[in-house]
Amino acid sequence: MVQTNKTGKRKLKRAVYAGSFDPVTNGHLWIIRRAVELFDEVVVAIGVNPDKHCSFSVEERLEMLQAVTQEFPNLRVAVFENQFLVNYAQAVGANYIIRGIRTASDYEYERTMRYINTDLHPDITTIFLLPPREYAEVSSTMVKGLVGPQGWEQVIRQYLPEPVCRKLVEMHRKL
Numbered sequence: 507m508v509q510t511n512k513t514g515k516r517k518l519k520r521a522v523y524a525g526s527f528d529p530v531t532n533g534h535l536w537i538i539r540r541a542v543e544l545f546d547e548v549v550v551a552i553g554v555n556p557d558k559h560c561s562f563s564v565e566e567r568l569e570m571l572q573a574v575t576q577e578f579p580n581l582r583v584a585v586f587e588n589q590f591l592v593n594y595a596q597a598v599g600a601n602y603i604i605r606g607i608r609t610a611s612d613y614e615y616e617r618t619m620r621y622i623n624t625d626l627h628p629d630i631t632t633i634f635l636l637p638p639r640e641y642a643e644v645s646s647t648m649v650k651g652l653v654g655p656q657g658w659e660q661v662i663r664q665y666l667p668e669p670v671c672r673k674l675v676e677m678h679r680k681l
Contacts (some may be wrong), residue, residue: 519544521602521633522595524551524586527567528560529670530574531649533641537606540635542578549598550575554587561650566673574667592623595630603632608642653678 523541527534527550541548552567562570564585571583586594595603603623605616613634620632637644649665652658659675666674 517601518546518599519602520547520549520598520600521545521604522549522551522591522598522600523604524553524591524594526555526558526560526646527552527571528562528646529567529649529666529674530571531641531644531646531665531670532667533606533608533637533644533665535574535667536637536641537604537635538575538578538581541604542581544633545602546580548578548581548604549600550581550583551591551594552583552585553591554585556587561677562673570670570673573669590623590626591619592627592630596627601630603630605632605634607634607636608645649674 521541521544523537525534538548538550550571552564552571554564560567568583568585575581575583584598589597591603605619607613607616616632616634623630623632636642644665649662652661652665653674659671662674663671
């Protein structure tokens with residue numbers, strides 16, 4: 507069944523995929539690629555959490571995300587802060603939230619958040635995507651944990667898009 511708006515036109519399927527993206531990984535890109543195939547428009551939103559220490563500034567994360575997603579015409583990158591993700595999704599007219607599930611603990615957390623989001627905005631549907639095995643253990647935290655020991659620059663290449671890898675290596679060479 508095709509959803510329509512009040513004027514009878516087909517309703518745009520817009521989704522928000524949010525995270526800290528500190529840094530964006532190949533696992534994030536896998537989710538993004540699936541999302542742009544499934545939805546008319548995808549908003550990749552950098553959530554700013556003042557309590558979370560990030561390695562990259564919001565501007566750097568925005569720049570990296572734009573660099574690695576420029577091939578997708580139905581995607582835009584944005585930043586939001588000081589609001590619940592579901593409220594941000596409603597503010598940008600999204601009818602879907604995309605969340606990646608890598609582990610059982612991700613599932614438990616995301617399941618709870620899905621119920622809370624539905625309590626706040628029952629018209630917004632949460633979609634869970636499970637990445638393939640090669641990305642199931644990849645996280646920004648894991649990648650940052652690999653930085654330091656001899657040869658780390660080569661090790662992280664398999665987990666990060668090339669522009670992001672260059673940025674991370676450059677950042678640590680300055681330290």
